[in-house]
Amino acid sequence: MASLSAQDEKVDWSVLQGRAASVGALLRNRVEATPDKPAFQYFRDPSSAELTTVTWAEAYDLIEALAAGLIDLGIGLEDRVALASQTRYEWVIADLAIVSAGGATTTVYPTTIGEDVAYILTDSGSSVVFAEDDAQVAKLAERRTEIPGVRHVVTFTGSASEDGWVMTLADLESRGRAALEAQPSLVRDRVDEIKSEHLATLIYTSGTTGRPKGVRLVQDSVVYEGAVIEAGGMIGPDDLQFLWLPLSHVFGKMLVATALQIGFPTAVDGRIDRIVDNMAIVRPTFMAGPPRIFEKAHGRIATMFAAETGIKKALIDWALGVGAQMRDVRERGESPSPLLSVQHALATRLVLGKVQERFGGRVRFMISGSAPLDADVAKWFGAVGLLVLEGYGLTESSSGTTVNRSEPGAYVYGSVGWPLPETEVRIADEDGEILIKGPGVMRGYHNNPEATAEVLTEDGWFRTGDIGRIDERGFVYVTDRKKDVFKTSGGKYIAPAAIEAKFKGMFPYLSQFVVHGAGHHYATALVTLDPDAITAWAAAQGLAGRSYSEIVSSPEAHALVQGAIDELNAGLNRWETIKKFTILDHDLTIEEGDLTPSMKLRRKAVTDKYRHELDAMYEEA
Template sequence: MPLQPSVLPDPSAERYDPALLTDRPASVGALFRDRVRRTPDRIAFRYPTTDADGVDTWHDVTWSQADRRVRRLAAGLVALGIGPEQRVAIASGTRYEWALADLAVMRSGGATTTVYPTTMPEDVAYILTDSESVAVFAENAAQLAKLEGIRDAVPALRTVVVLDGDVASAADPGWVVTLDDLEARGAELLETDPGVVDARIDGARPDQLATLIYTSGTTGRPKGVRLLHRTWTYQAAACQAMGTLGEDDLQYLWLPLAHVFGKQLLTINLQLGFATAIDGRIDRIVPNLAVVQPTFMGAAPRIFEKAHAAITMAIAAEGGVKQRMFDWAVAVGGQVADVMEHGRRPSPLLAARHRVADALVLRTVRARFGGRIRFFISGSAALNPDVARFFGAVGMPVAEGYGLTESSSAAFVNRLEAWQTGSVGWQIAGLEVRIADDGEILLRGEGIMDGYHNNPEATAEAVDADGWFHTGDIGELDERRFLRITDRKKDLFKTSGGKYVAPSAIESSFKGICPYVSQLVVHGDQRNFVSALVTLDPDAIGAWAAAHGMAGRPYAEVVTSPEVRDLVQGYVDELNGTLNRWETIKRFTILDHDLTVEAGELTPSLKLKRKVVAERFADVLDAHYT
């Protein structure tokens, strides 16, 4: 798949209609209504249903069909007594009904509180209480049971709407309704007051609260980030200004919709009108891509790391001519991608070699991802540059971006016509950026949060008197204003010898070197050397074990074996060869289990909870220094 050369010299060369940023709908509800009016018969969403044999069937929903259902659900919320800016929580995984529920809240004038389905009951109680949520969309019986267990701790909560299933399991059926029940109540209200939903949309203001997203809390109690309607309409307009996406695109969306990245991707299709296929099952991503054949997808770096490792290890297992041909083709694709990145076109000879490489190898790799991917978007954590180069080489460039919940997701992103591997690209239209004296990235603009809910002290710490949001990330802008993230300010540590170490950069590098790794946790604050915890990907190391006489042995036995220790040591030695002396990993321990979201060691967006891990494995880490 041919790339376009990077030709723009700096962000000021971007061309977009300024009216995109100034002439915006007042609210997300108005944005959705406008989209329905413009393209009522185009596909808006695709979603799967699974039969008893586990076979998926995909269903298409047009914008007008989605509108009819959302309108009834919004009216149902009005019938429940939901008023302007009143919070309605959604405790569910990523699914089509999440989108319906959120759009219904937007059109009713309410505000959505997002809740990860994996959140522990005590944290759910805190979020619902702090947000003053009066209703909750609960995904299933398990989420309903969680809410029933904390009901006494959340006195403001009046109603639970179950997305999947009935209310038979409810201890108090009068407290619970199904999604169909809510829709029926809305249909009844619309018969007597057909303009009730439009009246709510017309009454919504740009500065009205739209969403409360609680930071996933890599440290401490989560904070509720207040995002207004103008925040989301700005994000949608700024993404359109890039000119990368259009109505004919098809998005595959699996990211947690409780996370700001997923929520943003669910909002920009209202502006641009492309279709979105929704399925949050992580184990179905690759199979679904082959069926859905999307043109783009957003993901966390771990997804790209796993896919890269699976492909390269499968080829390595083949060996011989097949591996040599694969390596040659990827090398040729990499040369073309590098030329394009520097604003040039490949020579006729290189272009001819690339056509052969594409026909023999690269096209086959793309077919595993559906064959129509124009690009991926990577966010939420640093992507290893070698992994990014691999995908660029096979013709599926990864547009790495940067943003935070507090910046309503996107702040910087690489463009297909202007990208730089290892950077997070240019700032989006309308966003101001400064680099503080200590290297911290400061942001200002309409995408910045309204503050932390019920937490003025934290807000004052994060946003200064001039409106600059202090991100807590360290970075630098090059001469073309591409931003490179160095590390999280709070994650930087100093060894006892006085040397600073950026752990996430080392961790990202290792994931590009070792195809078996799942997590590397670098440690060494005030220690005399750097050490690490290592976890291995169960699928990858399982394949290795089967090829090395350990088939069928338990994961814990395999990863703690001397053979695997030697395997990992080789990759650590390779990593150390790229590091400064004080950064090198002198000792490491391979844990007998992987880190997980369910255990509270990773956030739902797959970011490491560094403090939690350090505290949980303090004895293991301390043993490195005894």
């Protein structure tokens, strides 16, 4: 069994050793250190492009009142309070109020069906629920008899109920301010009681089989994630984060903890369809997201470039070539030659800078996580001057486990970087599974000792279920999910995620690509095309005005996909090649349960749903 422990000489170990005991203490420290610095930005009016900025002191004034209100409602240490809402400013404030009251946040995706919401609330033992709007309140009201433990519901924008079961955020705030007037130190005293091993959050995994499992993350796990990023020096107080990720997902929550630790402001808006437009308004210095966001942006811009002709096309190709040279120099940690520096400055002014402006013009780096990102997509971004750093982690490891660093020579395209300080990574000799150990690892699954025993060893190692390797420089590579690797009837193993990521990097019109073939003698695939990209392509093919389903079912679209798959197959082993494919007449979506809220493929759900289409590709074999 190979072993690796991160020993980064640039790490400020004092930050890790002196980290706060709890998230509540971390927040209080931040407010005391920089009360008048901007903390959050959000669109008070969603239809407006005007951002409202809130300082740390202003944010804390509301957080403390809400925390006091929760204490007045009976919330004690480690008591669970659920949050069912899309990403928005109020989500962050409510979450910080929960932890400041000593409670533990139970996250609920707003798209979760009522049956699963009832299960999560009951299994977690949540007694109070923050619900975004009347739609979320209605979901709870319909299942009220199934959730007798829920004593109160607090709604962000919805209406209070006559029986008092539902109150508004303003109602809770008023209740808290009255409690603070009677006992000004109420919240401070509670925060002082919270210890590092107290429960901070319960995050239910969006599993594809059986009931979701509640991951128990303690205060130190959350605080560690913020402290370790500051210790590494990648982000500073002058940075500006754009946060749109689902805050019910561990990645989003830990980015908030990082903001508390370092003190940079965060612009919060969860509308996925507004990401690119909002980046131009927010002008962030860094952002995190799943691969699909980067794949889609790459596909849109790459197809625009490919459509150019003549001198303009030659200029774009030259600029991208110069950008690729600079990208490679930086990846190696070398200094560019004077000639390359001059050429790159010109390429940036004429072409590359225009792409950078689409992302606000100030991005230092972006982080990709939650699923594999094809190295070619990351390299394309690197060529246009936008560094995309891939990282790796799971809900069970508090999100961050490994990450590429932003300084030249400290990242490798295609890898997920080095382990974070105080986190160890091992590769099991028997099957190549990635094992991890460190402060971020969960303390177990809630009310599920059997599942906990399956993944946590007695000495604290977590079995990730991912297959990977570590190179001679210590960079970690993830090749596939252990459960997703399948064997053909010919006895050959295929890792579908690697092939899927590769194709996404090659084919800009692609939305989703699902490789299948367990027990069969060849591999097949389900294909969906990006609606925006394929519609623009169709117009150039004389298919303007046709619906999405008409476009993707056309002979022209089939030939387009076939040509791309032929190119993909040329770089695969014979047994990995895609022999047949089916283009679906609609895209895979979060709403239909095909993708998780963080845009990760629900492989089993999709293969079960499209079993007829998959089986049909083997009927004549």
